[in-house]
Amino acid sequence: MKIQRQLKEYLTKHRSTLLGVGPMSLNCIDATIELANDYSIPLMLVASRRQIDSEVFGGGYVNGWTTPEFSRYVTDKDKKANVILARDHGGPWQNNKEKEAELSLSQAMESSKASYKVDIDAGFQILHIDPSIDIFGVPKVNVIIDRICELYEFCWSYAQQQGKEIIFEIGTEEQSETSSTLEELDYALEIIFDFCQKNHLPKPTFVVAQTGTRVMETRNIGSFDTPIRVADEIPADILVPKMIEICKKFGVFLKQHNTDYLSDEALKWLPRLGIHSANVAPEFGIAETKALVKILETNGLESSSDEFLQLAFDSNQWEKWMLPNTKATDRDRAIIAGHYIFATAQFVEIKQRITIELKKKGLELEEELKKIVKKSIFRYLRNFRIIRNT
Numbered sequence: 001m002k003i004q005r006q007l008k009e010y011l012t013k014h015r016s017t018l019l020g021v022g023p024m025s026l027n028c029i030d031a032t033i034e035l036a037n038d039y040s041i042p043l044m045l046v047a048s049r050r051q052i053d054s055e056v057f058g059g060g061y062v063n064g065w066t067t068p069e070f071s072r073y074v075t076d077k078d079k080k081a082n083v084i085l086a087r088d089h090g091g092p093w094q095n096n097k098e099k100e101a102e103l104s105l106s107q108a109m110e111s112s113k114a115s116y117k118v119d120i121d122a123g124f125q126i127l128h129i130d131p132s133i134d135i136f137g138v139p140k141v142n143v144i145i146d147r148i149c150e151l152y153e154f155c156w157s158y159a160q161q162q163g164k165e166i167i168f169e170i171g172t173e174e175q176s177e178t179s180s181t182l183e184e185l186d187y188a189l190e191i192i193f194d195f196c197q198k199n200h201l202p203k204p205t206f207v208v209a210q211t212g213t214r215v216m217e218t219r220n221i222g223s224f225d226t227p228i229r230v231a232d233e234i235p236a237d238i239l240v241p242k243m244i245e246i247c248k249k250f251g252v253f254l255k256q257h258n259t260d261y262l263s264d265e266a267l268k269w270l271p272r273l274g275i276h277s278a279n280v281a282p283e284f285g286i287a288e289t290k291a292l293v294k295i296l297e298t299n300g301l302e303s304s305s306d307e308f309l310q311l312a313f314d315s316n317q318w319e320k321w322m323l324p325n326t327k328a329t330d331r332d333r334a335i336i337a338g339h340y341i342f343a344t345a346q347f348v349e350i351k352q353r354i355t356i357e358l359k360k361k362g363l364e365l366e367e368e369l370k371k372i373v374k375k376s377i378f379r380y381l382r383n384f385r386i387i388r389n390t
Contacts, residue, residue, distance in 0.1 A: 022281025171208030267383035289338030
């Protein structure tokens with residue numbers, strides 16, 4: 001398949017780690033497209049179902065876009081076709097509406113299939129099959145594998161009917177600060193690859209494994225970036241090469257999720273260790289939120305900043321990111337939630353006002369915000385060896 005061959009050729013030639021950017025906002029999407037085209041590099045936009053989803057789910061919180069609207073926007077602006085559209089965390093109960101409705105397993109599976117169909121029709125090239133969430137309990141690995149296989153076969157069959165090219169990313173765990181067991185990784189790949197062979201399906205291109213990264217609040221609390229040995233944890237410099245060996249055995253690329261907020265030194269280790277790809281999302285949304293607040297507070301628009309922060313805080317979108325016994329202030333919480341409300345009618349009205357006021361001072365708000373997001377993304381491009389000699 002073309003996309004799979006292109007990725008393999010790129011990784012072989014450059015020995016870099018591919019970056020998946022979460023489309024946290026319109027500025028984040030534009031920054032990704034512009035960087036991909038300016039430097040002629042492949043970049044993935046990895047959209048969760050909360051960020052972008054089909055019309056039946058009301059779209060997502062990013063610009064209020066449905067999947068086709070998001071796809072059309074990116075395709076129209078991506079003049080060099082360097083941006084790869086990817087579904088991140090597709091699967092049952094991955095959309096809040098499925099959770100709120102307390103759908104049964106069969107209903108949630110059918111709902112996720114409907115979402116995947118729209119992804120395929122819209123030209124998404126990478127589908128992450130992730131049935132690790134279950135609102136009725138923690139599913140066992142064999143249960144997750146069964147659900148992966150069902151969704152995998154469905155998506156491939158539908159893509160073939162529509163004449164669409166797709167590749168797959170699979171994973172069996174939710175994010176955790178601890179690392180995957182090597183035995184479980186090997187076991188899951190063995191079962192899934194056997195299923196693919198028996199059913200004449202293409203093998204997955206990426207497998208997500210827990211390397212010891214987890215995002216909470218505005219930091220990475222996992223073991224990947226700590227210089228201190230963690231009890232009962234194999235250090236990343238020992239664990240990851242063993243994971244890579246398992247991946248080589250099956251001919252699959254290793255992908256790391258929750259890479260946000262790692263230090264530059266830790267990020268440089270991803271291509272050194274041979275991690276093929278990594279996703280980053282909240283960090284870019286928070287970078288834009290912090291930039292917005294700073295611009296307002298340094299240009300005499302403190303009241304508008306306060307209004308925005310109150311809206312963000314009242315959204316309660318910060319709740320899932322908080323650590324137990326957190327010391328975060330209300331302002332900290334508001335900044336964590338900021339990007340979730342960028343597309344709300346209340347914030348759009350605020351933004352129209354502040355854009356006019358800042359223009360009087362010679363500041364183009366969107367350009368300033370996009371510049372900050374680009375800087376945040378660029379840190380990964382440099383450390384992942386995607387862009388060199390800059």
